Amino acid sequence: MQSRRLPNGGRIERDRPLRFTFNGRRCEGYAGDTLASALLANGVGVLARSFKYHRPRGIVGSGAEEPNALLQLGRDGYTLPNQRATQVDLYDGLVAASVNCWPGPQFDVGAVTSAFAKLLPAGFYYKTFMWPQRFWGTYERYIRRAAGLGHCPREPDPDIYEKINVHCDVLVIGAGPAGIAAALAAGKSGARVILVDEQSEFGGSLLYREAEIGARSGAEWLRESVAALAEMAEVTLLPRTTAFGYYSHNWLALVERVTDHLSGGAAGQPRQRLWRVRARQVVLATGAIERPLVFCNNDRPGVMLASAVSTYVKRYAVRPGTRAVVFTNNDTAYQTALDLQQAGVAVVAVVDPRDNPRSPLVSAVRRQQGIEVIDGAVVHDVFGRMHVSGVKVAGFDARAATLSGASRRIDCDLLAVSGGWNPTVHLHAQSGARALFDEQRGCFLPGQSVQAERSAGGCNGEFGLKSSLDAGAAAGADAARATGFKPGRKQTYKAPVAAQAEARLLWRVPAQTRVSRAPKQFVDLQNDTSAADLELAVREGFHSIEHVKRYTALGFGTDQGKLGNVNGMAIVAAARGDNPGRPGTTTFRPAYTPVTFGAIAGRELGEFFAPVRKTAMHPWHEARGARFEDVGQWKRPWFYPQAGEDMHQAVNRECLAARNGVAIMDASTLGKIDVRGPDAAAFLDRIYTNSWSALAVGRCRYGLMLGEDGMVMDDGVSARLAEDRFHMTTTTGGAAHVLGWMERWLQTEWPQLRLHLTSVTDQWATIGVVGPKSRDVLRKVCSDIDLDAARFPFMSFREGSVAGVRARVFRISFSGELGFEINVAANYGQGVWEAVMAAGVEFGITPYGTETMHVLRAEKGFIIVGQDTDGSVTPVDLGMDWIVSKRKDFLGRRSLARADCVREGRKQFVGLLTDPPDKVLPEGTQLVDDANAATPVPMIGHVTSSYYSACLQHSIALALVKGGAKRMGETVQAPLADGHVVSATIVDPVFYDREGARHNV
Amino acid sequence: MLHIECPWCGQRDQTEFSYGGEAHIVRPTDPDALSDAQWADYLFMRTNPRGRHREQWCHTSGCRRWFNVVRDTVSYEILAVYRVGETPPDTDAAAD
Amino acid sequence: MSEIELRTPLVAVPGLPYRGRDIEIVEVASQGHVNLRGAARNAVFKDAVQATAGVSLPLAANTASGTQPPCALWLGPDEWLLRLPGEAQAATCVDALDAALAGEFFAASDISSAQTVLRLSGAHARRVLSKGCTLDLHPGVFGAGRCAQTNMAQATVILLPLADAAGGIEVVVRRSFADYLARWLLDASR
């Protein structure tokens, strides 16, 4: 039952009816409707309750400015909170519900708050609930329950969102007359143009205002112009797309609602698409938003912006009321009076604070039968609680800014208001420019551009159709010219120019009593901020508009104060005794309208949240049932459980295999850098703490790298391939950083050094073969390298082949056992791995993962940078003085002599043996001397690594303990989160094979 | 999102670059000759101007070259780019 | 070279090769890739590359000597990627350069296993790539003869526009990122 639908007219498709529900009620609308127009057509007046006082609220606007009609859409995972009904295209099966009221907007339990409204002044929460401070958490819980606008979906979002990056010469934002004219001018020049508009249809004001452009009607011009633009190969048209953010260097973010308006979405299509646009030039043609008027009870359902009323009547063929009063301080709303009357709505009065305004439009209204034009008067109050039932009209003494004469009641169910127009300067301001108050036009206008942007049309204060079109054409042409295109002769449009009577600025209508005692005059409808609140804030000393905003919540809503801010600023100015523009605007921040998290996330979730790097042997690990661990971006085998094994059992088995037989691990993730050039060794001397010039060709060395602050940054074993060439390795997680670090020193500080750095991490698959029987295994697959212990000694490398594949084999050990690292081209990595596995079968070769690697190295007291160090640990703290050269300078060396690095009591690297021996301390456990000491208990260190050692049959841990090197044999305590306290003895960090006999075989 | 001109590759998106902090900090040739305070000054102390700042950037995802940028820390405007070893251009003249 | 089976980085990615509407994605595997460092003004170096690989090194930034191997792609003021028809040629090329340029300051690294190539073709190829890349991929700006190192989604890549009419592009990606990027591109092509 579309009781309020006009029998004909509008841009809706009457042959495409759509069904939807609102709060469970079945409703019907048409394709081309917004949810708001369809609700109005169905006679829905009250659809929300206000945020603070739970006052009934109805639809006010028809676009992004709407403060009240925020609805919950959809169900389950598809649900979206806070959707502006005015910007939701209706689709079949749409489910909408009110928010912030229970059980519904007609009867709302929370409305009792209204009765206490006098007790809830600005800053009420700050004043009341901040003391005593420790109760805030309790208060907050209740306040939040009482507040809130809608609810978030509890299920994962089943829709897909995507992003796209584009470049263009000219981005035109807003497809009203100015924007279309700009796009035409720029597009014809051949420039790459993107034209966006947040509405489903291009046209802006032409969609609801009759016009004449050249010899055509506005509608015809619109149709032809859009068709012409669509023909241009380099022009992209994006309806249903909001330009919501203007960032540095002409980079803008747009969100396109691709399938939001389709019932059930569209298979394969994203719901929304985030466009990231780098525009060489931007034309802002964002129009203007009508300004409401501030008077008592101006929030009652049925009080609407005049332009919105015209939009509903003309574009959607909906009658928002049956008996209307228009209240305006300027000419534009007189057209609304005519629109209403043409639609069969009785317009009983036009109330205008101006004295005898004269213009063709005003005269046209005066000529209408039944419309009383009451000039020199204001609507100062509204009758009706759930809906407007009448207005109070009184004379207006502009000089004294008071009401004059007796007040009279006029019955009506619709009040269309206009307080003038606010140019939509949001994006201009976001670009870094400052909007300036124009005293003459009584609004903020774009100031000096700081980025490559220009404003045209309503957003630049050019409110007439002809001036908009001409300004748009000029802006489009100028923008194209600025990007090197030739737009041709300047174009001007033929459109009638109607003289208008000057508007009378009216920021706040006087009340019959003092403002603080009068019924509320709302400035910000979404946040229930009233004129009295603003005046109170100023009285209490909040003079900066930014402070007033935070104290009163003015403009803090999801609408960012698109309706209320300018009125609010002027009211604050008046309370301060300033000119209206003096306080300035609050900061305009993205997003212009709210953007869903889905659009911001795009596809960067799940498997695409971060890159997953895989080694050449990854499929083998997967097939073998490995459990994986994330190390940096890599997936590394963590352990390989066999049937029935838990992690603990698997790791124990893997450890014992490495210690007693032979085990194999994938070490491909280590960073590898080819360091090559005559100065390669000299360069490494500066990068590493130890010396590399003296390293013989064919030998390997362990190196430690410090930041210039002296703290351990990375480590690894590197080999000298030739006099001028090293194969350097880094930690898995540090690879990119180390390469960048070395390039930086090479390029910026030591460009005279002759060497090249090339990342070869991905080139080599690295297979670690570890254990007493590793040589036996290798011998079976490697015939051209002499593996004899003396001729291929520890810490050396050989080139040859493994399983017939060219290989670099390093005899090194991170486990303390005899070990080899085979490097082969990664395309053959899995093949060689399989060949080594096959060769090892007779020796019981066991694949092992990172957990076992950690246990084996911890048994040997080898550090892992980033686990046992945290950027505050020097080599001396680690007891690794032996690797710090005294004979040369290197990065970080001077810092080791800083007072803080040589002081007593620094945390030092030690081993811990727990009591009981099977208790494995959680990594990160804090250590204290006496767990029962008075709080705060002095902390003396923490556990960095902790495992059960199957080989030693004892829990072992590595820790950083204050002065630990001098505390060997002493006992410390480790209080656990569960309340238990475990004792541990400080020991040398090398738990196993201190002499290093095992790898030297 | 800044649009930065790599002196080799041309204009690229900020996401291709990494930031390196203040430019023209020269590593002392003889660190041992410095007091702790002097060393700390080299190591930790950086200007933090409101306005023009000479800083290092690296075209990490591109040519991997480090270079210098003069950037206004208020407007984020990039006033000049120049290669390592080149003298900083006189941006006062260019910007005013 | 051996009995050992060659496995390309993308051998295990389901859905490859992909043929969708206006978009095809295939792996161009087992080509030769050589990372080359040296001074562009060093004639000995340039001549040796010409003689060994049969390509002349492009000196203008972001350009390539061709779109099909053998060709050289500019990567930096002293860095190029040599693309050769097969990985055996890469190994041979590196050995030959090492021999020919002994004593010269240069570096040649065989990275044939370190990266692979995804070829995107069809009318939608560039649009798909634009979802993950901030470069201007308009054919008028980024056509055959050009190349660029950039980011694609969260991986670093080299892009090489092809000479075909549909504006196909090859994406050179590091081996360890190839699986991620291929899945990402398949998803973006859906």
Ligand SMILES: [Zn+2]
């Ligand atoms: Zn670059």
